[in-house]
Amino acid sequence: MQYGAIFRSLRRSKGLTLKQVADDVNSISLISQFEHDQLHISTERFIHLLDRIAVSFDEFQVIRTGTAxxxxxxxxxxxxxxxxxxxxxxxxxxxxxxxxxxxxxxxxxxxxxxxxxxxxxxxxxxxxxxxxxPPYLSGIAYYLQNVDQWGLHEMRLFKQSARLFPLAVNRQFIDNVKRKSALLAAIPGYQRELFYVYFTAITAYITQTHFAEAAQCLNLAQREAKKAELADISIFLPFMAGWLKLFEGAESEAATLFDQTLTLYHQLGMKHHETVWQDVRRSEIAHYKANEPSDFFVFDGI
Structure with missing residues (x-):
């Protein structure tokens, strides 16, 4: 089905008439022609039409193609x-x-x-x-350095590349990620994506044994968490602190911090989270005792 036909199907399913959807942006005649694939409209007009019937673009894409x-x-x-x-x-x-x-x-x-x-x-x-x-991902590093406003693609690109970047490059990006991604501040889920960048960078630093930088990044995440007031992030922060303490050699302190997060997961009935991160804890302890590097994690969620 074409865009217009799908739109017509959605409009009718919501019991809306052409007259109800039309306004000073899109007339009845224009909408009718669009619905019958007799007219192409601008992106601005199309987004406005979707708003009139309370359908997001992502929802429309899923209906049209089966995926967003x-x-x-x-x-x-x-x-x-x-x-x-x-x-x-x-x-x-x-x-x-x-x-x-x-x-x-x-x-x-x-x-x-x-x-x-x-x-x-x-x-x-x-x-x-x-x-x-050599060379490391110099092309991607150059791209990220020269994009003034990071979107979700750039934030995810940094996460996927962080393990391969030299220390100085990672430092530069972590110092500037909040400023570069300020455009996303109003988008739902932005704050969590920012924390996922911090968490990914922490594991990259730990893997490379740059513990001072990992601690600085953790402190940055902890400061931001106080402003954001996101319960899932606050619950997980002790686990990240324990991860760092483990590879710094403070096993007892690491165990206490790991337990803080895992105990809360257990008390809240979050069995999947508890199981997943209990397994990660065991794996990282095994790496540490075998004198092996920590795993690098790309965080897309917790």
């Missing part, structure tokens, strides 16, 4: 799902050939029809494939 994700996001997700599927099939060898073929396909697709999101994803994949060998 872009084509690039769907391609990336399919590639990552292939990796997870190969990894989870414990009785079968890791299917490197299929994964490499899918990556090559993505590269060819991006050459034919460029996508900034897909381009950055491919740079990160190659960065991890050649981890430890």
């Amino acid at each position: 994700k872009s084509v690039s996001e769907q391609q990336i997700e399919a590639y990552l799902n292939l990796i997870r599927y190969s990894y989870d099939r414990l009785s079968h060898p890791y299917d490197h050939e299929a994964i490499d073929q899918r990556l090559t396909m993505l590269e060819r697709q991006n050459e034919k029809r460029y996508s900034l999101q897909l381009d950055h994803f491919l740079q990160i994949r190659h960065g991890y494939a050649h981890f430890g060998h």
Whole structure:
């Protein structure tokens, strides 16, 4: 179905007439022509129409395509799902050939029809494939440095790249992330995304044994948490503090901090959260006792 036909279906399902939806921006005649695919309208007019029937653009996209994700996001997700599927099939060898073929396909697709999101994803994949060998992700670092207003893409791009950036680059971005992402302040979920950036950076610093920088980032997150008053973030902050203390060698203090978060999860009946982060705690303790580096986590939620 075309945009107009879907809009008409939504309007009718809500019991709204053309006269009720029309106004000084979109006339009855214009809406009727749009609904019958006889007229293309501007993005501004279309968003205004959706607002008139109380439907968000994301909701409209899900109805139209079955997903709110872009084509690039769907391609990336399919590639990552292939990796997870190969990894989870414990009785079968890791299917490197299929994964490499899918990556090559993505590269060819991006050459034919460029996508900034897909381009950055491919740079990160190659960065991890050649981890430890210069150059690091200089192209992505340059991009992030020169974008004055970060959106969700830039914040997520930093999270995915933080493990590969040198210390000075990570410092610069963490010092400026709140200023660069100020445009998002009014968007629901922005505050949590900001904390996910801080948490991701903390694990990157711990993995690289930059404990002083991890502590500074944790302090920044703690200060912001007092302003934000987000219960889930406040509950999780002791766990992040325990993570840092563990790899600094303060095992007893780390255990107390881990327990603060896990006990609250238990008391609140948040069994999934308790199980997930209890497993992470065990894994990180095992790494520490084996004198292995901490895991790097990209936080998209808690």
